[in-house]
Amino acid sequence: MPEFTYTHLGPKEVDFVAVGAADELANGQRLFVEIDDYSILVFNIAGEFFAIGDICSHDNGPLGDGELEGNEVICPRHGARFDVRNGEVKALPAVVDIPAYPVRVVDGQIEVGVPV
């Protein structure tokens, strides 16, 4: 499992924070959120929601400005790729995974879990 994948953490190990209505984030769209000190990107990919850190591990590039291709986001600065489902690095020049956070939908609200 990639180093910073928090998606498997249980409800006692993360704080879930509501970030927006699920029906307002359409397929293929993204949402930028700040939770505590975390800058997080939330994606809707084919009706499933995923959350990753919004900073490229290569040189702090703005991943949220990058294109989405399948399940991978491409850093707009030098082209590194990351799997949005688990934060795993998929292409150079980055070599370090990025964080991936658990996401759930409760009462129509997307909630992102950050480690406590």
Ligand code: FES
């Ligand atoms: S900052 Fe993202 S690939 Fe270099």
